[in-house]
Amino acid sequence: MSDPHEFILQHISRHIVLSEQDIQFFKSVLRHRKLRKRQYLLQAGDVSLYENFVVKGCLRAYTVDNDGTEHIVMFAVEGWWVSDLYSFLTGTPATQNIDALEDTEVFSIEKKDLEKLYQQVPEFNRMFRILLQNAFVAQQQRIIGSISQTAEEQYHSFITKYPTLEQRLPQNQVASYLGLTPETLSRIRKQQAKK
């Protein structure tokens, strides 16, 4: 499994079955890239030209508001796809930044190639349909949490849902994902330690 192609093909085979020919074509559109920790994969203002699959490491997509505060849109670890989808679909400048929280390896697919892929191997429509359904459900839950739960409840949901992420991420990144300040999250953790 040290071969990165092996890893992505495994992932895909969970949802669709590809012929040897399909696999060859798919591999041919993948561009393998390595990012150092803190390196950008996408900067707000540029157009998101690629859909990216994380092979190793961890990325974050985030926006920066008027007073310079970062707000995390999503994390992407091994097996996740990430881009600024709106920018990718429309060709308009990205509002999101994507950078590496750890040294990271990705496969990137260019938009034109992805379109070709959908045509030549329509099964990929099915795969992304399924992945997007799952993302849709997760996002709805995050929205409901965000509008109906206290900070403490949201944090608790987060660690139950993503126990490994919680281990792996700096606390301030989790705070930003939840829409809290690092101070508030620190206090919540202190509280919980008592129990």
Add this chain to the structure above:
Amino acid sequence: MSDPHEFILQHISRHIVLSEQDIQFFKSVLRHRKLRKRQYLLQAGDVSLYENFVVKGCLRAYTVDNDGTEHIVMFAVEGWWVSDLYSFLTGTPATQNIDALEDTEVFSIEKKDLEKLYQQVPEFNRMFRILLQNAFVAQQQRIIGSISQTAEEQYHSFITKYPTLEQRLPQNQVASYLGLTPETLSRIRKQQAKK
């Protein structure tokens, strides 16, 4: 366009092209239903057995928290699809309620039929992939708004994004969608009227 089948077929033809045979099969899996205002399409606790397309009227999907407060997950007007997707996919009891804010007509597709549809007319994978991409983008924006904007900013974003919905919905429903109390929304509107 008074024929409801005409309406849904029009919508679908924006994304995919169907043969006469495909159309016949598609129509055969649609169940047309009418709901009175306030009538449930789905109650939390029941399994979401259908994916529903709104032909006429307006639905809301919402959860109810421990103190009985409702939180709106989404609205669905003409041309939108709605279900408790998690329940629909997994067969587990729904956490969401769906009911009618106006007298409403929908087409419902049973899960088994939808699966058959994906098999017999794989183009539907493509269509739902595209619709889900759009939903993904919209939900990301809602999440970012919710964790980074003030109540006033969120309300402003809402009316710019959904001007017709804003007209059509009771104010307290909009408040609930935004995660605000009706009192707060009322005060925001009063503020804005001054300007």
Add this chain to the structure above:
DNA sequence: GGAATTACTTGATCTAGATCAATCTTCTTT
């Protein structure tokens, strides 16, 4: 068409979480 729900408004008060500030700890990088 009038009673009864349901929706909206306005005021007074409260509170969860933000902000500001200072210190401490843990990683990075050389």
Add this chain to the structure above:
DNA sequence: AAAGAAGATTGATCTAGATCAAGTAATTCC
């Protein structure tokens, strides 16, 4: 291994929006 940067903690204070309460305006429905 030491210096610097980034992350975490703790305390004091502030504030946006919630809650509680009471009244007014719209709808709904017999």
